[in-house]
Amino acid sequence: MPPNPDTPRATVREVGLRDGLQSIATIVSTARKIEWLDAAHAAGLREVEVGSFVPVRLLPQLADTAEVLAHALTLPGLMPSVLVPNLKGAERAIACGAPWMIVPLSASHAHSLANLRKTPDEVVADVARMRAARDAAGSRTRIEGGVGTAFGCTIQGEVPEAEVLRLLQALIDAGADRVSLADTVGYADPAGVQRLFEKARALVGEHLAGAHFHDTRGLGLANCYAAWQTGVRRFDACLAGIGGCPHAPGASGNVTTEDLAFMLERMGAATGLNVPALLALRRRVEGWLAGETLHGTLWRAGLPRLAAA
Numbered sequence: 001m002p003p004n005p006d007t008p009r010a011t012v013r014e015v016g017l018r019d020g021l022q023s024i025a026t027i028v029s030t031a032r033k034i035e036w037l038d039a040a041h042a043a044g045l046r047e048v049e050v051g052s053f054v055p056v057r058l059l060p061q062l063a064d065t066a067e068v069l070a071h072a073l074t075l076p077g078l079m080p081s082v083l084v085p086n087l088k089g090a091e092r093a094i095a096c097g098a099p100w101m102i103v104p105l106s107a108s109h110a111h112s113l114a115n116l117r118k119t120p121d122e123v124v125a126d127v128a129r130m131r132a133a134r135d136a137a138g139s140r141t142r143i144e145g146g147v148g149t150a151f152g153c154t155i156q157g158e159v160p161e162a163e164v165l166r167l168l169q170a171l172i173d174a175g176a177d178r179v180s181l182a183d184t185v186g187y188a189d190p191a192g193v194q195r196l197f198e199k200a201r202a203l204v205g206e207h208l209a210g211a212h213f214h215d216t217r218g219l220g221l222a223n224c225y226a227a228w229q230t231g232v233r234r235f236d237a238c239l240a241g242i243g244g245c246p247h248a249p250g251a252s253g254n255v256t257t258e259d260l261a262f263m264l265e266r267m268g269a270a271t272g273l274n275v276p277a278l279l280a281l282r283r284r285v286e287g288w289l290a291g292e293t294l295h296g297t298l299w300r301a302g303l304p305r306l307a308a309a
């Protein structure tokens with residue numbers, strides 16, 4: 001049957017291989033990351049953040065990002081992305097042919113210094129340099145500016161909405177192809193999400209491309225739904241809900257991929273995802289991450305049995 005054109009589509013971007021693993025002590029081998037990627041692709045995921053081009057001494061877990069990206073580029077229909085913290089990282093992403101590079105910009109001045117050793121405006125200036133490097137190389141690597149701590153920060157406390165909106169616009173002016181908003185430390189609530197995403201949409205329109213929520217205080221899925229109501233159709237998530245920024249005190253797990261896929265499908269959105277296959281992958285990843293804290297609820301309850309008796 002052809003897809004119903006009235007069915008809303010939603011994209012779940014799996015960020016477990018980057019955001020998920022960056023705070024996990026157990027080193028996952030390149031072979032297992034590739035197995036993870038292949039299974040995620042087979043389960044229908046078409047956008048995956050595969051690693052970070054950061055100094056290896058900072059994040060040895062992600063030292064094999066170039067190899068994982070090279071494999072991701074062989075998978076049909078897959079749109080891989082990588083995180084880049086500065087121009088050097090961007091040059092590596094461009095050289096490796098990454099379709100997307102994601103630049104994390106913290107709207108909290110204090111978290112920005114802790115995470116990237118730069119002020120938010122210095123990161124904006126870096127984005128302009130990345131755009132120039134990309135254009136000079138004739139590369140097709142596109143730039144997403146992800147504005148983090150958009151709902152507050154565990155180091156600084158309050159982050160004014162006006163500052164978040166100013167930085168979204170500054171990123172686009174500097175040459176970012178699109179922008180997204182992130183709740184790095186799980187301070188967001190659905191009403192606040194709706195308000196900020198509506199304002200962001202009014203300001204930058206279709207440049208606003210996604211939402212990244214952490215489930216630190218149990219509001220991750222509610223926040224996704226609030227963002228959905230404002231027209232957001234791309235959501236970051238991690239298999240088994242792992243993740244968190246190592247330089248943001250109190251940051252913990254991302255929204256769980258399999259739970260989010262289940263919610264979106266139950267809401268009637270077309271995700272292209274096979275939820276039982278995601279649950280099977282979660283079991284495999286759980287075996288690789290023995291002793292680590294995992295999250296999510298669908299794995300425990302299982303899928304509802306709705307077929308007529």
Ligand SMILES: CC(C)(COP(=O)([O-])OP(=O)([O-])OC[C@H]1O[C@@H](n2cnc3c(N)ncnc32)[C@H](O)[C@@H]1OP(=O)([O-])[O-])[C@@H](O)C(=O)NCCC(=O)NCCSC(=O)C[C@@](C)(O)CC(=O)[O-]
Nearest residue numbers: 019053054055085088089104115116117148149182184245
């Ligand atoms: C930005 C830096 C590099 C500054 O770190 P720095 O020490 O100030 O860097 P530097 O420019 O002084 O260079 C020091 C050395 O590192 C090298 N270097 C410099 N850059 C790179 C690079 N890209 N790749 C490889 N090597 C690099 C550079 O070449 C030099 O090497 P040396 O001359 O000493 O041999 C560092 O602070 C950093 O990597 N920070 C990133 C930390 C991180 O990964 N945080 C987590 C991601 S953000 C997040 O999780 C939030 C998010 C995105 O998920 C959304 C949300 O929830 O909000």
